[in-house]
Amino acid sequence: MAGTWDELIQDIKSRLDIVDVVSEQVVLKKRGNSYWGLCPFHKDKNPSFCVTPSMGIYKCFSCGEGGDAIKLIMKTKNMEFREVIEELAEKFGLEVPKTHKSDGSSRELKEQMLNATAIAAEIYHDLLLREKADNAQDALKYLSKRGIGSDIIKKFHLGVAPKGFSTLYDELRKDFSNDVLEKAGLILKSEKGGYIDRFRSRLIIPIRNENGQYVAFGARALESGQTPKYINSSDSLIYNKSKILYGLDTDLAEQH
Ligand SMILES: [Zn+2]
Structure with missing residues (x-):
């Protein structure tokens, strides 16, 4: 059957x-x-x-x-x-x-959103782990203050979103349409009409679903005075907040 x-x-x-x-x-x-x-x-x-x-x-x-x-x-x-x-x-x-x-079109869209999110997680992680981002040091310092070392960084695939406006977008636009990236919550329409990264200058905590697929991100501010302190991907075709159990991200989101 x-x-x-x-x-x-x-x-x-x-x-x-x-x-x-x-x-x-x-x-x-x-x-x-x-x-x-x-x-x-x-x-x-x-x-x-x-x-x-x-x-x-x-x-x-x-x-x-x-x-x-x-x-x-x-x-x-x-x-x-x-x-x-x-x-x-x-x-x-x-x-x-x-x-x-x-339902071919929505299924393919969902697949592409999952793909884009997984690759975004990989890019953010690489920017932190290999200290390729301008603010990787800030993120590592913040993590080390919270007692989080490279073992946890690797286990949870933590990453960093650089200060620039389109670091992620410049990478992902080669492979994905704006529609896919916007629906996956990775980019936003800018006031000038183009697209910019949704997460900038933030520590990135990837969120997985019950199948272990990356579906969303929690993102904590790295600069003092940056608001809001914590942002989270909106609900989407691949991410339903109420169905996901939080782990490390809630801990890192604490307001102090
Ligand atoms: Zn190549």
Whole structure:
């Protein structure tokens, strides 16, 4: 008996190993919790293509390409999302529900929002961990005052949003439409008519859903006098505040 299309996608995702999928095309070397290799999307001389199995995503820190295993297959084989799912369903011997065509657009939007959020989490984390952001030191100082060291930073994938207006947007616009990024709560319309990052000059605490997918962010001010002290992603297609249990983010959000 076939389940729903969402169940099929979940099932396929749980069977896909991002490292296996990437390894079909890229030689990967393990470094810490990640794997690195030469990017298949641009002429890469030093390995700048990073695969993070715990998050199920890849990201190139040179050309900005990023996504999950399904997106990699879509990009490299030039296939539509639905085609990839159908092909993988056949490979894994899973039944494809017949009713999947009606809600195709919202499902793809949801997938893209999840992808964008996971990559945003990776970018924010990298900016903090490798101290690439202008304010990484401020964030690390704040965390260390709260007794939070690199083990917790890595475990919760904490990150930092730099002071600039479009650090994240400049990265993500290469891969995602404004519509996806705005609906995922990552960017805002600026008064001048363009888009700017929603989170600026803030410590970033990614929020996961019950499947371990990154769906939202909590963001704490890093500058004195910056208001509000704590902001949180709004509810969206992928994030329902009332359904998510808070952990570290509430602790870091305290007003002192
Ligand atoms: Zn690249």
